[in-house]
Amino acid sequence: MFQVTPTPGLSAGLDQAALGAADASRRQFLHSAGRGLLATAVAGALPLAAHAADAAADATFTPPTGPLDIKLPPLEASTDPKASPFPNPDAPDQRVGFALVGLGHLTLGEILPAFGQCKHAKPVALVSGDADKMAKAAQQYGIKASSCYSYQTYDQLKNNPEVQVIYIVLPNSMHHEFTIRGAQAGKHILCEKPMADSAKQCEEMIAACNKAGKKLMIAYRIQYEPLNRAAMKLVRDKAYGTPKLIQMMNCQNEAHDQQWRHKKALAGGGSLPDVGLYCLNTTRFLLGEEPTEVSAQLYSTPGDDRFREIEENVSFTLRFPSGVISQCMCGYGSFNGKSYAVHAETGTIKMDPAFTYQGLKQELVHAPGGKQVVEQPSNPHKQQFALEMDHMAECVRGNKTPYTPGEEGLQDQRIMEAIYQSAKENRPVKLPAVSKLDAFRGTPPTEEMA
Template sequence: MFQDSAANTLDQAALGVSEPTTPGTSRRQFINHAGRGLLAAGIATALPLAAAEAADLGGFDTTAPPTGPLDIKLPPLEAPTDPKAGPFPNPDAPDQRVGFAIVGLGHLTLAEILPAFGQAKHCKPVALVSGDADKMAKAAKQYGIKASSCYSYANYDKLKDNPEVQVIYIVLPNSQHHEFTLRGAKAGKHILCEKPMANSVKECEEMIAACNKAGKKLMIAYRIQYEPLNRAAQKLVRDKTYGKTKLIQMMNCQNQAHDQQWRHKKALAGGGSLPDVGLYCLNTTRFLLGEEPTEVSAQIYSTPGDDRFKEIEENVSFTLRFPSGVIAQCMTGYGSFNNKSYAVHGETGTIKMDPAFPYKGLKQELVHAPNGKQMIEQPSNPGKQQFALEMDHMAECVRDNKTPYTPGEEGLQDQRIMEAIYQSAKDNKPVKLTAGVGKTDAFRGTPPTEEQA
């Protein structure tokens, strides 16, 4: 979903340090010398050295890995008995980051994706594509993107001639994902595509085929699968920390504005609440369990006379049955108060996420009863920028030639299941499913690295 926000710029200060000191002298040593009355001497030697460093770094060892973190380290500030601070971000040098072209400058791009590059370690924005030249010029100026790297939808294919662009991130209405993925792959670029992947199984299959033919990677932007608290919930489920999972409840609903936005047009959106916000319930359930459902049953209801729902559905309730016996009840809607939560009920405890799906502010609660006394734990949220995490994963997959954790096949499987949900609601009976059943993480690729989690 798209939200407005002021854009911010990359923090160049985090990419390097400059200290007034002599070769081989650490910052800590310099400060200690200054405290013993040697500050004047330190400054006197630093001034000519600064000029020498500007020329050839005055004898410092300037070797660094061609890619990967530069790994700056300092002694800890905390006593051994105090909580430890996290590691420094240690991003790649700018010239070693994977270049992204962002297609579409709507709410999501301006509010979340472009600002996220400020917290990303392995990628950077190098090109923009938009149908609004004025808006694009302003965004380009904010993020230091060259005017020559700004494209319209008509000349989008010219990205093939821009060697700075390695990945195209498609952030367009659902119906345009298919076209711009095919054109992007033909231009010789890797593709990161927003969810839902497309409007039909056929389109998804064609997107996968186009990227395979071009020898390029295709990743679907399922940010929840890269977010730390949701990944921690997955580990609790997979490790059977609270015994076998028995039941799952998923809810993702919101009250949409009465503005006839593109999400209310079936030709553009492919559907209503199900492919937009209900997809989080479907995909997150599959992500947590690592299983594929064997059966789905569903009901759909839209308020009569509400102009928002002339073409698309308002509310969807669907039940997923899994080989292990887990039953997942999922609900999604476009006309009720905002609720984005889930609960995983195991034999000896419950994992709650509320909220579970927003861009920030997620909270986890673990309810169990060790020694017969109920306990509620609330793990802290690391506060990672979700779009930075997913884009960094894509960058690493491009750099290291790995299959993304959420490839096109993951998006295709969700589309298959959503079509079965619609069919079940239409026929008022359950629909059997077979794809991927019996395999763990059947449609996922290489998991994200620990630094991204």
């Protein structure tokens, strides 16, 4: 049997720490237990003291009620930059449960890992057509086997009380069906963009969620990301005078394979609804306005099998009531580029990269006093999917309309249909006038700029 032989002078310090453990902080405990001790002796004895501390704490511990807001005195002087506050997440049993539908690159690479940084959301169920892959993912993230479903048994989510929100991460053409089925199962819906393949489908998705009394949010992560929100505030506050021109670029070189994005029946379109949508939606988000006219051109490289069914490149121009012109370009066959620039009277707001999952950078170019200055605000490095899922969770718990509801997705779909029409007919297309700012948005998200 393994035994620990107390080191001379050790037991008194440990006994004192154990007796006072219920009230002692970690720092106090280590100070009293570790004074003058050899590291090897501490390594063997600390587990015993920790056990004694746990026993003492169990006798007096009362779970707190209300927000779990832990605070400590600052370590830095008042003249130094302040550290970020603690994450202070909810207790696991208080978080909103999400079911993830679809286990492709986005879910496995970004969304499931993002739950580690969520404060209010947790993964509790999976839906996939690949049972082996789903079993592995369930094991990785502690999801019960009984909470794993196929696309055929998807409707059984209605019998799982742990699931409050369904996050649909499927090919575009499947969003319509699985949103409606999810709402009919009595669950709130968070749906990836683009919302659907047509405005009619978007309207049906909104109607289904309204009929079921459930919330519908579209996953426009850029509208929740801190640097992009800071850019929006600079534009809205006219920090550099009136905005005049906007340039938007989102392109990438797609793999030469027959992935679902190359099939119109699954994708609904090519680069426009996938990457071009970022240019469209971000312009609308920055200005808060709705365009009154669009004009567009499409081009696909002849002989490239990737673009037999879908478009490769799209260039489109948006005109806004304030006079702002936004020139947007997207593509599927050129080197990765994801940036934008807002050119105002006395300065320019740049984001490059603007739409990636990590590593966003902002530049503010202006000339106070006649001398050009380039500022580069620091990136808070917030996990974008965690931000959007936490917002959805807060809306569910607080019974609020999400900031990017179904109506936001419907508006983008209507404009994209006008873009295709303009390219087909080779003429500008007028859009219905919308005078209200943020006409299709709901409750603003909790700010995460700390």
